[in-house]
Amino acid sequence: MGKELVATAAEANAKSLPECINSSNPFHECSDYCIRKIAEARQRLDDEVPDSSKRPPEERTLHPDCINASNPYHDCSEYCFKRIADAKAGSFCSIDFIVELPYHVLSLYVVTGSERAQKEDAGKSHVAEQQSEENEAGKQEDAAGVDDGYPQMTEKQRKLFELQLKMNEARKANQQAMVAEKKRMEPRGESRGVSKQKWLEDRKKKIGKLLDSNGLDMSKAYMLDTQETAEVKYKKWEKEPAPHGWDVFNQKTLYDAYKKRTKNIEVDMEAYNKAKESDPEFYRDASSLQYGKVSKVPEENIDKMVKELKDREAKRQSFSRRRKFNEDKDIDSINDRNEHFNKKIERAFGKYTLEIKNNLERGTALPD
Amino acid sequence: MAVATPRRVGGVVEAASDPSLSALTEARLPRVTRVKNKSPAEVQITAEQIIREARERREPEHPRGPARKIAGADELAEYRLGERKKFEDAVRRAASCGSPSAWVRYAEWEERQGDLHRARSVYERALSSSAAAQRGHTLWVRYAEFEMRSRCVSHARNVWNRAVALLPRVDQLWLKYVHMEETLGAVANARQVFDRWMAWRPGAAGWSTYAKFELRYGEVDHARAVYERFVTEHPHPEAFIRYAKFEAKRGEVERARGGRSRGRR
Numbered sequence: 335m336g337k338e339l340v341a342t343a344a345e346a347n348a349k350s351l352p353e354c355i356n357s358s359n360p361f362h363e364c365s366d367y368c369i370r371k372i373a374e375a376r377q378r379l380d381d382e383v384p385d386s387s388k389r390p391p392e393e394r395t396l397h398p399d400c401i402n403a404s405n406p407y408h409d410c411s412e413y414c415f416k417r418i419a420d421a422k423a424g425s426f427c428s429i430d431f432i433v434e435l436p437y438h439v440l441s442l443y444v445v446t447g448s449e450r451a452q453k454e455d456a457g458k459s460h461v462a463e464q465q466s467e468e469n470e471a472g473k474q475e476d477a478a479g480v481d482d483g484y485p486q487m488t489e490k491q492r493k494l495f496e497l498q499l500k501m502n503e504a505r506k507a508n509q510q511a512m513v514a515e516k517k518r519m520e521p522r523g524e525s526r527g528v529s530k531q532k533w534l535e536d537r538k539k540k541i542g543k544l545l546d547s548n549g550l551d552m553s554k555a556y557m558l559d560t561q562e563t564a565e566v567k568y569k570k571w572e573k574e575p576a577p578h579g580w581d582v583f584n585q586k587t588l589y590d591a592y593k594k595r596t597k598n599i600e601v602d603m604e605a606y607n608k609a610k611e612s613d614p615e616f617y618r619d620a621s622s623l624q625y626g627k628v629s630k631v632p633e634e635n636i637d638k639m640v641k642e643l644k645d646r647e648a649k650r651q652s653f654s655r656r657r658k659f660n661e662d663k664d665i666d667s668i669n670d671r672n673e674h675f676n677k678k679i680e681r682a683f684g685k686y687t688l689e690i691k692n693n694l695e696r697g698t699a700l701p702d
Numbered sequence: 703m704a705v706a707t708p709r710r711v712g713g714v715v716e717a718a719s720d721p722s723l724s725a726l727t728e729a730r731l732p733r734v735t736r737v738k739n740k741s742p743a744e745v746q747i748t749a750e751q752i753i754r755e756a757r758e759r760r761e762p763e764h765p766r767g768p769a770r771k772i773a774g775a776d777e778l779a780e781y782r783l784g785e786r787k788k789f790e791d792a793v794r795r796a797a798s799c800g801s802p803s804a805w806v807r808y809a810e811w812e813e814r815q816g817d818l819h820r821a822r823s824v825y826e827r828a829l830s831s832s833a834a835a836q837r838g839h840t841l842w843v844r845y846a847e848f849e850m851r852s853r854c855v856s857h858a859r860n861v862w863n864r865a866v867a868l869l870p871r872v873d874q875l876w877l878k879y880v881h882m883e884e885t886l887g888a889v890a891n892a893r894q895v896f897d898r899w900m901a902w903r904p905g906a907a908g909w910s911t912y913a914k915f916e917l918r919y920g921e922v923d924h925a926r927a928v929y930e931r932f933v934t935e936h937p938h939p940e941a942f943i944r945y946a947k948f949e950a951k952r953g954e955v956e957r958a959r960g961g962r963s964r965g966r967r
Binding site: 585588589592595596602603605606609613617618620622624625631635636638640642643664665666667668669671 | 918
C-alpha cells in the first residue's frame with residue numbers, strides 16, 4: 335500500500351516547484367496561481383533588496399524532501415539528509431509520506447554553480463537510477479533507503495553518523511528516565527477520585543496526535559498497536575489472575591513453588607549410579623523395609639539442604655517491599671496502629687467509599 | 703490555636719442516692735443542665751484538627767526498657783527463665799485459637815538459644831495439644847524444617863513420616879518430603895516415598911512430579927511405567943493427554959498415538 339501511496343504522491347508532486355511556498359507539502363501541485371506567486375515573490379525581492387548579496391542565493395543545495403524546502407534561504411546540510419533518511423527508514427505508514435521524486439527532474443532547479451552542487455548532481459543522477467529502480471521494486475529494504483539518504487558520506491562518515499544516532503537515542507532515553515524518576519520522587523498528588531479522568535487525559539495527550547493523523551478515534555486507539563504489543567496484550571488476557579488474600583498459598587501455587595525449586599536440584603549421576611550398583615533394592619516400592627534402615631548421608635548433602643533452606647528464608651524476607659512514606663497525605667489517624675489499620679481498611683473498602691468521602695469533603699453530594 | 707470549649711451538654715454521675723450516706727457525700731455534683739444558648743460558638747473545631755492534635759500529643763509507643771547486658775551464666779539463666787515464662791503464658795493464651803504461631807515463636811526462640819531438645823519438646827507439645835496439628839500442615843512443616851536446619855536427618859525423616867501419615871491429602875507435605883530426600887541424594891528413599899504417595903492417588907500434579915523425578919535421573923522406562931499406572935488408575939481424558947504429551951516429547955509418536963486411541967475408548 336505504501337508503494338501506491340508513494341506513487342500517487344509522486345504523481346501529485348510532479349509539479350511542485352521548490353520555490354513555491356507550499357513545496358514542503360508533499361501533496362501540493364503547483365498550478366498557474368503558484369507560478370504567478372513565485373514570479374511576484376521574485377519581483378518583490380528584486381524591488382526590496384537590490385543588493386544582490388542579501389538575496390536568497392540562487393544556487394542552493396536542496397533536497398526535495400526536506401521540510402524546509404519552501405524556505406528560500408535554506409541550505410540542505412548533512413543534518414537535513416540525516417533527518418530525511420530517518421524519516422524514510424523509520425516510517426512506513428507515517429504521515430509524512432515519502433516522496434520519491436526522480437532526481438533528474440530536480441536537478442533542473444538546482445543551479446549548478448558550485449562544485450558541491452555539481453557533485454550533488456552527479457550523485458543524484460546516479461542515485462536517481464537507483465531510486466527509480468527502487469520505486470519499481472517497491473520499498474523492500476529500509477537500509478538501502480538509509481544509505482541513499484546521504485549519498486556524500488564515506489564509510490567513516492557513515493559510521494560516525496551511526497554513532498551520533500546512537501548517542502541521540504541514549505540522550506533521549508536518559509531524559510525519559512530522568513523525567514520518570516522525578517515524577518516518582520516528588521510527592522504524589524491527591525489521588526482520591528481524580529484518577530480516571532487524569533489517566534484519560536494523559537493518554538489522550540500521549541497518543542492524540544498520532545490518532546488524529548491517522549484519522550482515528552479514542553475508541554479505536556488499539557489500531558495503533560504493533561503486532562508485538564498486541565501479542566503481549568493477548569498473553570496478558572489469557573493469564574489467570576494471581577491469587578491474593580487468604581488464597582495466596584493454595585495447592586497450585588505451592589506446587590509451582592516446588593517446581594521452581596526442582597530446577598535448582600543438582601543431579602549427581604555418578605553418586606546415583608554408584609548407589610544403584612551397591613543397593614540391591616534400588617527400585618523399591620512403598621512396602622519395602624529398607625527405609626527404616628539408617629543410611630549414611632554425606633555431610634555435603636546435608637550442607638546443601640541447609641543452604642537451600644536458608645536461601646528460601648532469605649527470599650521470603652523480600653516478599654513484600656516497603657512503600658515510600660507520603661508526607662503530604664492527609665492525616666486520618668491518631669496513632670501508628672491506627673495508621674496501619676486505616677491502610678488495611680482503605681485497601682479493602684477504598685473503592686467503595688471513594689464517592690462518599692468525596693461528597694463529605696465537598697460538603698454536598700453531586701446530583702447524579 | 704484557640705479552641706472553643708464545647709458547651710457543657712451533659713452532667714456527671716449523680717451522688718449516692720442512699721439517704722444514710724448523704725451526710726458523707728456532701729459535695730453534691732451538679733445536675734444536668736439544659737443548653738440555653740443554641741447558637742454555634744464563635745470558634746469551631748474540625749475533625750481534622752482534632753486528629754492532628756491527637757497525633758501530636760501521643761506518647762511514644764512501646765517504650766523499650768533499657769538495653770540489657772548479660773554477663774555470666776547466671777544472668778543468662780535468669781534471662782532465659784524470664785523469656786520462657788513469657789512464652790509459656792503466650793502459648794497458654796493461644797491454646798484456645800487454632801493458630802500455631804505462638805508455639806512456633808517459642809520453638810524458634812529455643813532454636814536460637816541453641817537448645818535443640820527443648821525446641822523439640824515444644825514442637826511435640828504443640829502437636830499433641832492443640833488442634834493445629836490436625837487442622838493445618840504449617841506446624842508440621844515448621845517442625846520438619848527445624849530438624850533439617852539442625853542437621854538431624856533421621857529426626858527430620860521421622861517427622862515427615864508422621865506428617866505424611868496423618869495428613870496424606872496435603873500435597874505440600876509430600877512435595878517437601880520428597881524434595882528433602884532428593885536433595886540429600888537418597889534417591890531410592892525418594893522413590894519409596896513417591897510410591898507411598900501414589901498409593902493415595904493424588905491429582906495429575908503428583909503423578910507428573912513422580913514422572914519428572916524419574917526423568918531427571920534418566921529412567922525413561924520407569925517414567926513410562928508411572929504414566930501407565932496413572933492412566934489406568936485415572937481413566938480421565940486429561941490423564942491420557944498428559945501421557946501422550948510425554949511420549950510425544952520423547953519422540954515416540956507411535957506410543958503417543960496408541961495412548962490417544964486408548965483414551966478415546
